[in-house]
Amino acid sequence: MNGFQVAAAVLMGTLVGLDLASVPQAMYSRPIVAGLLGGVAVGNPLPGLAVGALLELFAMDVLPVGASRYPDWGPGAVAVGALAGAHQNGMLASGLLGLVLVAVMAAWTGGLLTHLVRRANVASVETLRGALDGGEIKAVRAIQRLGLMRDTVRSFALTALTMAAGDLLSGLFAREWPGPQRVAQVALAATSIGVALHGGARLTGWGRQALWFAGGLGAGVVAVVLWLR
Numbered sequence: 001m002n003g004f005q006v007a008a009a010v011l012m013g014t015l016v017g018l019d020l021a022s023v024p025q026a027m028y029s030r031p032i033v034a035g036l037l038g039g040v041a042v043g044n045p046l047p048g049l050a051v052g053a054l055l056e057l058f059a060m061d062v063l064p065v066g067a068s069r070y071p072d073w074g075p076g077a078v079a080v081g082a083l084a085g086a087h088q089n090g091m092l093a094s095g096l097l098g099l100v101l102v103a104v105m106a107a108w109t110g111g112l113l114t115h116l117v118r119r120a121n122v123a124s125v126e127t128l129r130g131a132l133d134g135g136e137i138k139a140v141r142a143i144q145r146l147g148l149m150r151d152t153v154r155s156f157a158l159t160a161l162t163m164a165a166g167d168l169l170s171g172l173f174a175r176e177w178p179g180p181q182r183v184a185q186v187a188l189a190a191t192s193i194g195v196a197l198h199g200g201a202r203l204t205g206w207g208r209q210a211l212w213f214a215g216g217l218g219a220g221v222v223a224v225v226l227w228l229r
Contacts, residue, residue, distance in 0.1 A: 001042060001086040008041040009082035010159050016074040017155025021114065022148055029074030031055035031103075038081025048081030051096065054188075055080075055103050057196035072110030075155050076103040079162035083170060094184040098170035100191075106162040113158065117150045 001009075016037060019029040028034065035052015039045035059073045080099040087095075124143050125132065131139035197217075204213040 001082070005042045005082070005086065006163065009038055009078060009163060010156065012037050012041045012082075013075040013078035013159025013162075014152060014155040016078050017072065017110070017158060018148075018151055020072050020074055022151045029072070031059050031073045031077040034074045034077035035081035035084075038078035038083075039085035041078070042082045042085040044085035047084040047087065051084045051099060051103075052077050052081050054096075054100065054192055057192045058104065059107075060196060061198065069111055069115050071107035072114055072158070073103070073107045075110060075159040076106030076162045079103075079106070079159050080166050083163065083166045094181060095170040097184055097188055098172065099166050100188065102162060102166040102169050106158060106165075110154070110158050113154045114151075117147070117154055120150055121147045 013034075016029050016034045019026055028037070032049070032052040032055075035055060036045055036049040038052070039048020042048075055073060055077050059071070062070050062073075080103045083099060084096070121143070124146050128139045128143060132143075201210075201213070204210050
């Protein structure tokens with residue numbers, strides 16, 4: 001990956017990170033979209049889409065509601081999508097395991113940093129309380145600019161650190177993996193399917209909704225089997 005591709009991926013991750021809460025909240029911070037954008041940044045979108053779809057299974061269980069603390073999957077998905085796309089000859093399953101681990105850690109770190117940014121924004125409001133109570137528009141604009149700047153720095157740092165950690169850890173997993181690649185593939189598939197089933201069960205609950213979920217799951221399995229044949 002050359003310097004231009006790294007800069008493009010970091011810039012993409014920064015913009016994706018802003019989508020979660022700041023602007024424009026257009027849902028392109030979802031992992032399946034963010035991973036694709038990371039692949040596009042390095043000129044190889046399909047591996048980025050694949051790893052983004054994998055991370056989307058993990059993110060299905062999260063509902064970003066109100067002021068609750070939740071993971072930020074966007075910047076990390078862009079970073080690992082770019083790293084996956086940078087491997088033109090394909091990535092070993094063990095290396096992909098390393099990328100998924102880094103993306104999960106980055107998502108939770110991003111959620112923690114988002115919480116800290118919100119606390120800093122609250123502190124800014126308290127500092128400018130007098131001006132706000134007086135109806136000064138400059139105070140409102142100052143708070144908005146500060147909040148956007150904090151979130152930009154958060155997204156930039158998270159994307160850059162995830163790319164560095166992902167490059168290191170995916171390479172380590174690929175070199176030091178003790179077993180055959182088939183074992184890594186099974187572990188990755190089993191973990192992803194288990195997380196997706198857990199998230200789907202939580203979202204659907206019981207009764208008629210559970211029947212629809214089971215029917216959709218069965219139809220999906222049949223479609224995959226027919227496609228693989």
